[in-house]
Amino acid sequence: MAQSMTGFGRAEGEMLGRKLVVEARSVNHRFLDVRLFLPAEMQALESEVQGLIKSRLNRGRVELTVTLGPATAPAELSWNRSLAQGYLTLMRQMQAELGLSGQPDLALLLQQKDVIMNLEMESFSAAAWEAAREIFSLCLAALSSSRAAEGEALARDLAERLKLLKERVGYVEAHARRGVEAFRERLMRRLKDLAVEADPIRLAQEVVLVAERSDVSEELVRLRTHAAKFGEILADREPVGRRLDFLLQEMHREANTVGAKVQDAELSQVVVEIKAELERMREQVQNLE
Secondary structure (H helix, E strand, C coil), rough: CECCCCCEEEEEEEEEEEEEEEEEEEEECCCCEEEECCCCCHHHHHHHHHHHHHHHHHCEEEEEEEECCCCCCCCCCCCCCCCCCCHHHHHHHHHHHHCCCCCCCHHHHCCCCCCCEEEHHHHHHHHHHHHHHHHHHHHHHHHHHHHHHHHHHHHHHHHHHHHHHHHHHHHHHHHHHHHHHHHHHHHHHHHHHHCCCCHHHHHHHHHHHHHHHCCCCHHHHHHHHHHCCCCHHHHCCCCCCCHHHHHHHHHHHHHHHHHHHHHHHHHHHHHHHHHHHHHHHHHHHHCEC
């Protein structure tokens, strides 16, 4: 069944003794555009999260926000001896070469990047992903369920619109020759008003020319074929959005040709309604994966 690209999913659980809340929102987009909002402690998991999302979804702009609760125990910290010694040596070298006064102190060393290490963070990546993967999976499952429900509603609406479209195409098909007959009658009246005797052969030639120019049988056959294919694809379990959009473009092109050919005012109005319905269907299809 067709899936919408619009949806929401949420899941929460515990990861290494901390509460983890994952929320995902998605809207329509030509491709799969993933935007992650991860806490600093989980930045190392970005590629894993990206991979999980791409394995579940094909299209849509997805925003995934992760909230990580506070740790229940004090963090286990240490310091990088070789890095701290390197900073200290460099500071003393700079002091000597530049003739600066004062001495490097502990406060200055503590400000340098990576001198203080969070030992939990060092092993956080692998252990965290093992604990968090299920929570992320539950969130994406909820998102997919939401998208499926929306997609089902869109598919029902499109099926109803497709039914109306086929009825209008059938009406044009049934009355397509009406314009030719109307042309023949108008021509006969004009000749009669002008008191000109009609040449049956010449009259027949004119009617044939108009019939050929206004023949929409091929376009209507293609419209019906595209409409039938649209219904088949709509029931497909694979992503359908792009394929349906292509068919609607083709149907709109055929409808334009029919509109340019028909010689009857009422049929022209029906073709306008067909094109308007195709536009409404295309707006709906833009939301399908």
